Amino acid sequence: MKKRATYLRFELMRTLRNKRFFLLSLGFPLLIYLLVAAPNRTDRSLAGTGISLRLYFMVGLASFGSMNAMLGTGVRIAVERTTGWNRQLRLTPLSTRAYFGTKVVAGYVVAACTITLLYIAGAGLGVHIPAVDWVKMTLLLLVGLVPFAALGILIGHLISADAVAPAIGGITALLSFLGGIWFPVGQSGVLHYVAQALPSYWLVQASHVGVGGASWNGTGWAVMAAWTLVATRLAMRAYARDTGRG
Amino acid sequence: MPRGIELRQLRKTYRTSNGPIEAVRGVDITIEPGETVALLGPNGAGKSTTIDMLLGLTPPDGGTVSLFGEDPEHAIARGAVGAMLQSGQLIRDLTVRELLTQIASLYPQPLDLDATLDLVGIESIANQRTQKLSGGQAQRVRFALALLTNPELLVLDEPTVGMDVESRRAFWGTMRDAASHGKTVLFATHYLEEADEFADRAILMARGIIVADGPTTEIKAMVGTRTIRATLPDVPAEQLERLDGITHAERRGESVALACSDSDAAIRALLGAYPQVSDIEIGGGSLEDAFLELTA
Numbered sequence: 001m002k003k004r005a006t007y008l009r010f011e012l013m014r015t016l017r018n019k020r021f022f023l024l025s026l027g028f029p030l031l032i033y034l035l036v037a038a039p040n041r042t043d044r045s046l047a048g049t050g051i052s053l054r055l056y057f058m059v060g061l062a063s064f065g066s067m068n069a070m071l072g073t074g075v076r077i078a079v080e081r082t083t084g085w086n087r088q089l090r091l092t093p094l095s096t097r098a099y100f101g102t103k104v105v106a107g108y109v110v111a112a113c114t115i116t117l118l119y120i121a122g123a124g125l126g127v128h129i130p131a132v133d134w135v136k137m138t139l140l141l142l143v144g145l146v147p148f149a150a151l152g153i154l155i156g157h158l159i160s161a162d163a164v165a166p167a168i169g170g171i172t173a174l175l176s177f178l179g180g181i182w183f184p185v186g187q188s189g190v191l192h193y194v195a196q197a198l199p200s201y202w203l204v205q206a207s208h209v210g211v212g213g214a215s216w217n218g219t220g221w222a223v224m225a226a227w228t229l230v231a232t233r234l235a236m237r238a239y240a241r242d243t244g245r246g
Numbered sequence: 247m248p249r250g251i252e253l254r255q256l257r258k259t260y261r262t263s264n265g266p267i268e269a270v271r272g273v274d275i276t277i278e279p280g281e282t283v284a285l286l287g288p289n290g291a292g293k294s295t296t297i298d299m300l301l302g303l304t305p306p307d308g309g310t311v312s313l314f315g316e317d318p319e320h321a322i323a324r325g326a327v328g329a330m331l332q333s334g335q336l337i338r339d340l341t342v343r344e345l346l347t348q349i350a351s352l353y354p355q356p357l358d359l360d361a362t363l364d365l366v367g368i369e370s371i372a373n374q375r376t377q378k379l380s381g382g383q384a385q386r387v388r389f390a391l392a393l394l395t396n397p398e399l400l401v402l403d404e405p406t407v408g409m410d411v412e413s414r415r416a417f418w419g420t421m422r423d424a425a426s427h428g429k430t431v432l433f434a435t436h437y438l439e440e441a442d443e444f445a446d447r448a449i450l451m452a453r454g455i456i457v458a459d460g461p462t463t464e465i466k467a468m469v470g471t472r473t474i475r476a477t478l479p480d481v482p483a484e485q486l487e488r489l490d491g492i493t494h495a496e497r498r499g500e501s502v503a504l505a506c507s508d509s510d511a512a513i514r515a516l517l518g519a520y521p522q523v524s525d526i527e528i529g530g531g532s533l534e535d536a537f538l539e540l541t542a
Contacts, residue, residue: 010345
C-alpha cells in the first residue's frame, strides 16, 4: 500500500508539473464558457427552456471539459510509450492494476480541477442552484467519467504519439456532438437512439441534474457499466501486448 | 527446480514488409546464480530479441524462459529483475532524485539512494529535471535505476553503447564495485574487451543462434584474431582444428573458415598438411569479421 502511495504521489506531481498540458486542459473549457456565457449572462431562459444560459453552459462545459481531461490521459500515455519508458516500467513490480489505478487518479485530478474552475466561473456570473443539486450533479459526473478513464488508457496504448492528438480530438468531437453536449439530441429519431448508447450522452445527462434534469435510468447505468467493462478489458489487453521496441 | 536462468529452444520470427526475419533460431542458455555472463555478437545477431524474451517483453514463438524457476512475469512482480534497456528515454517532469525514489519504492529491498547517486557519480544532477539531461547523463541515470532496485538478476542491453573509452572504463569500474555481490548479471555487448574484462563467461551469438559458449578466455582466443578462408574439400573440420594456430573450424560446402590464434602458424601448418588447399584469403581481426566468418 505504501509502495503505491509513493508511486502515485510522484505521478501526480508529474501531471501537475506539465504546465502546458495541465493549464490547457483547464483553460479551454473555461475560455469557451466565458466567451459564450459572459456576454449573455442576462439570458434567463435559453430557447424558452426556463434555464439560464450561464447555467446551461456551465454544466455542459463541465461534462465536456472533464471528458477531455480524462481522454487526455491517452495523449500522455502515448508519449510515454514512444520514449520507451513503458518497457522500462514493465520490468518493475508495478502491477497492471496499480498502473491503471494511478493513471485514473491522475486523470480525475485534472478533471476535478476543470469542473471546480467552471463552477467558480459560473458562480461568478451569478449561477444559483440548490446545494443538494450541486452535490448530486458532481457525484454523478464523477461516476460518469469512469468509462472515459478506461477509454483514455485504451487509446493511449493503441495509437502512437504522432497520431494520438487527432485521434483524441476526433473522438472527443464525435462523442460531444452525438452525446448532445453542444445542442440537445431530440426525443425521437435515429440520433436519439444512437446517443443513448454513448457514454457522453449519459455524462451530459449527469451534468443536467444541475439544471433540474433526472438522474440516470436503468439504461443509463447499463450503458455506462458496459462501456466501462469493455473499455477496461480492451485497455488491459492493449497494455499487455504493448511491449515491443520502437 | 532450476535456480538460475534457463532459456530453452527460444525462437522468434518477425514479420516485416520484406518477408519474415528469423531473429532468434533456437537458443539455449543456462546461467548459474551469481554468474556474470556476456552476450556477444554483432548488430542483428539476435541479442536484444533474446533479452526481450528473457524479460518477458517479447513473447517467444517457441521455447521457454525460466528465471529462478519462475516465468519472467512472476520474477519481475517480486522485484527479482532489474534492467538497463538499450533504448529508452526517461519520463519527464521529475527530478533525477524523484524519479529514482518513485521507482525504488516499487522494489522490496532497494539500495540506499544517496549511496547509489554517489556510486554512479550523479549527485550533482540529482535535482535536475529528467528532460534537461544530456544523453550521457540520462544513460547514467538509467544505470543508477537498474542498480538501485538491487535485483537478483541484472540485465544490461549494450549499456555502454555511444560511450567513449574513458566512460566505458568508468562504467565497468562502477559495475564491478556495485554488482559483484552475488548477483546474476547478463549483459549484451559487441565489444570483446568488455566481455573479457568483466564477464566470467561469454556467449557468442550470430544470426540468431549461439555459435560459442564458454569462459571468456576461450572465446577470446576463438574470435580475437584473424580468420582464414580457403577451398579445401574432403577434410573434416575437427581435423583442421588440430592444426597449429587454429582454434575453430567451420565447413561450408567445399570451403572452410578457420579462426586463428596465430594466422602465420596456421597458414604454414595448413599448407604443410594439405598442399591441395586453394583460394586462400586471410580476413581482418575484428569481432564482426570473425562472426561473419564463423557463421556465414
